[in-house]
Amino acid sequence: MDSPKTRSCRTPSQAVGLAFLLLGFLSLLFIPVPSHTFLSKALNNFAHVPLFGLVAILVLKGARMVFPTSSRFLLQDYIMAMLGVLMLALFTEALQSLSATRQAELSDILLDLVGATCGLALFFTYDQQVSRKWAQWRQFPRKAILRFCVLLLLGAMLQPVVIWAYAYWDRASRFPSLLQFSSDWEMKFVQASDSELQVVAPPEGWKQSAKNKVGQLVFHPKTYPGIRIDEPYSDWRGYTFFQLDIFSELPNSQSIAIRIDDLHHNNEYSDRFNKAITISPGLNQIQIPLDAIRQSPVGRELDMSAIRMVLLFAVNPPEEFTLYLDNIRLE
Numbered sequence: 001m002d003s004p005k006t007r008s009c010r011t012p013s014q015a016v017g018l019a020f021l022l023l024g025f026l027s028l029l030f031i032p033v034p035s036h037t038f039l040s041k042a043l044n045n046f047a048h049v050p051l052f053g054l055v056a057i058l059v060l061k062g063a064r065m066v067f068p069t070s071s072r073f074l075l076q077d078y079i080m081a082m083l084g085v086l087m088l089a090l091f092t093e094a095l096q097s098l099s100a101t102r103q104a105e106l107s108d109i110l111l112d113l114v115g116a117t118c119g120l121a122l123f124f125t126y127d128q129q130v131s132r133k134w135a136q137w138r139q140f141p142r143k144a145i146l147r148f149c150v151l152l153l154l155g156a157m158l159q160p161v162v163i164w165a166y167a168y169w170d171r172a173s174r175f176p177s178l179l180q181f182s183s184d185w186e187m188k189f190v191q192a193s194d195s196e197l198q199v200v201a202p203p204e205g206w207k208q209s210a211k212n213k214v215g216q217l218v219f220h221p222k223t224y225p226g227i228r229i230d231e232p233y234s235d236w237r238g239y240t241f242f243q244l245d246i247f248s249e250l251p252n253s254q255s256i257a258i259r260i261d262d263l264h265h266n267n268e269y270s271d272r273f274n275k276a277i278t279i280s281p282g283l284n285q286i287q288i289p290l291d292a293i294r295q296s297p298v299g300r301e302l303d304m305s306a307i308r309m310v311l312l313f314a315v316n317p318p319e320e321f322t323l324y325l326d327n328i329r330l331e
Contacts, residue, residue, distance in 0.1 A: 048111035053119025059084040085116040175233040176330035194222035215325040226313025239330040247324040263306035270298040
């Protein structure tokens with residue numbers, strides 16, 4: 001058996017080891033990771049939960065090494081650990097606000113605290129230093145209930161990842177259709193800007209099945225009202241045309257624009273596909289050769305294997321107007 005002197009010598013070295021391990025975990029927050037997709041952002045957010053679950057356990061163990069006591073008040077240990085995690089979460093977010101590749105977000109701090117709660121609750125069911133007052137919570141069925149609650153909370157935190165994973169599967173299963181206004185899942189990739197988008201039945205005069213749905217897009221008199229399809233299925237190679245149907249109930253023609261970006265777009269007008277189209281009264285079936293899209297940037301070709309965004313918008317319309325969209329697709 002180790003003597004008290006041996007244990008006292010070992011404790012500082014163990015505390016130093018825990019500190020280095022803690023710093024190692026926290027350093028993961030500053031590693032640049034791809035976050036340009038909805039799914040990768042959801043994964044990055046969820047990663048805070050298990051990471052700070054481990055951090056909370058390390059903080060708890062470190063506190064017990066630095067402040068050893070024979071008669072320990074259990075709740076105080078866990079409160080200290082949570083406060084330590086909160087301070088670390090605030091500190092890391094403050095550091096990330098100074099980084100060019102990361103952003104400080106309040107939601108990350110909340111995720112950190114949820115992760116710490118899960119980690120400490122799970123550790124509690126194994127904690128050998130639990131006093132008699134709390135020991136009953138380490139017995140069946142209470143510990144099983146507590147572990148099940150932790151799993152439920154982790155499942156809730158994982159839900160955005162699962163939802164986005166299914167949305168990507170749904171997107172791939174519909175390709176070469178890019179947008180048909182037939183599924184709530186495809187609408188997760190669609191954003192309206194200075195406009196209103198609703199899924200409605202086709203207007204009178206557009207001869208389609210009554211079961212079909214189309215997009216009703218109301219353009220407000222702003223600078224660039226329209227819609228954006230973020231992260232359409234990215235690989236357009238092997239197809240010939242980009243097509244969409246637009247129906248107008250307006251008495252006169254209306255001009256709108258189509259813009260297509262790839263993953264390498266540098267935000268310059270000349271580094272993407274831009275095309276103005278005239279929408280006549282009635283049904284307009286727009287067809288654009290993909291070769292024209294590919295050759296549109298100045299000084300390079302659009303990467304047809306890495307399409308990132310499709311935008312449909314008007315430029316400074318003097319008054320509000322409405323168009324109907326459907327069957328945005330490749331052929």
